[in-house]
Amino acid sequence: xxxxxxxxxxxxxxxxxxxxxxxxxxxxxxxxxxxxxxxxxxxxxxxxxxxxxxxxxxxxxxxxxxxxxxxxxxxxxxxxxxxxxxxxxxxxxxxxxxxxxxxxxxxxxxxxxxxxxxxxxxxxxxxxxxxxxxxxxxxxxxxxxxxxxxxxxxxxxxxxxxxxxxxxxxxxxxxxxxxxxxxxxxxxx
Ligand SMILES: C[S@@+](CC[C@H](N)C(=O)[O-])C[C@H]1O[C@@H](n2cnc3c(N)ncnc32)[C@H](O)[C@@H]1O
Numbered sequence: 001x002x003x004x005x006x007x008x009x010x011x012x013x014x015x016x017x018x019x020x021x022x023x024x025x026x027x028x029x030x031x032x033x034x035x036x037x038x039x040x041x042x043x044x045x046x047x048x049x050x051x052x053x054x055x056x057x058x059x060x061x062x063x064x065x066x067x068x069x070x071x072x073x074x075x076x077x078x079x080x081x082x083x084x085x086x087x088x089x090x091x092x093x094x095x096x097x098x099x100x101x102x103x104x105x106x107x108x109x110x111x112x113x114x115x116x117x118x119x120x121x122x123x124x125x126x127x128x129x130x131x132x133x134x135x136x137x138x139x140x141x142x143x144x145x146x147x148x149x150x151x152x153x154x155x156x157x158x159x160x161x162x163x164x165x166x167x168x169x170x171x172x173x174x175x176x177x178x179x180x181x182x183x184x185x186x187x188x189x
Contacts (some may be wrong), residue, residue, distance in 0.1 A: 006070055006174050012071060015117020020049040024146060024177075028113055029053045031144055031164055033180045037110040039063045041101070041136070043094040043129070046073055048080055052102055054113065055062040058084050063066040065104055095128040096138045108138035114145040118152055130159040134182055142179040148173050156180060161187065 007014040020028075028050050032040070045051045046068040047179045068074050074091040082165055085132050090100050101109060111136060113135055118126050135145050143160060146168075147153075156162065156178060164179030167172045 002072065005102070006072060010032050010070070011149065012120045012122070013066075013117070014046075015120045019047050019170050020115065020146070020175075021025055021171050022049075024168045024175050025049045025053045027166050027168040027175075028144060029144060030166065031142060031185070032057070032111050032113075034058055034062070037062050038099070039104070039106045039109050041065045041067065041097060041109040041112045042115070042119055043067050043112065044069070044099075044117075045077055045089075046070075046115055048077055048112055051077065051081065052114055055081065055084055055087070062086065062107070063088070063104060063111070065090065067092055067097060067100060093125075094103075095125065095132055097129075097132050101136060109136050109141050109143060112137060112142065116145070118145070119156075122161045126155075130143065130156070134159055137182060139182060141181070144177060145180075146175045146177050148175055150176060152182075159183075 003019050004017055007017050040054060042051060045068045051066060067090050069075060071091055074089055074186055078088045098133055114170040124144045137143055160180035161183050163176055163181050168175050
């Protein structure tokens, strides 16, 4: 219910009337190597659909940085995850990911998992976020996001190479999960 209320108040930034389902959450974390990940960032955690999976699968020493712009969701995330070690809940914008990483003592993230509604966010905000994300994942990290269609794929490909594409049918609506990495210099045409 809190999700629907926040959607009515901020349709463009919330971008969905309900939280993502468990199947999509499982699909979102499938590309993550939890054995080696030292720091995982999540954008737009909302009420924690993906966060719960990240918390269950990560090693306790893996740092999780949750960046959520909505104050009420942040409050809820803090309440739900305050008993867990190495979780930072940040009330801010994904545009500033590099600042938050630095404050937590990291230069790069191993994985950035995004629940952001890129189709409804203002273009300038999306562009700022993707530019910051390029820097944040460095040469080794992966950026994982879901989309209900592939209309934005070309937009993502201006910044990243799509190294994996998964499909989750058991979600309303069915969703794609895109796994991206930085374009290597040798691949720049
Ligand atoms: C579609 S909801 C996804 C929530 C959750 N990850 C899920 O899948 O159920 C999008 C979330 O992104 C957050 N958001 C939108 N713009 C943001 C930004 N610039 N930085 C961080 N979070 C943002 C919204 O407040 C909202 O919680």
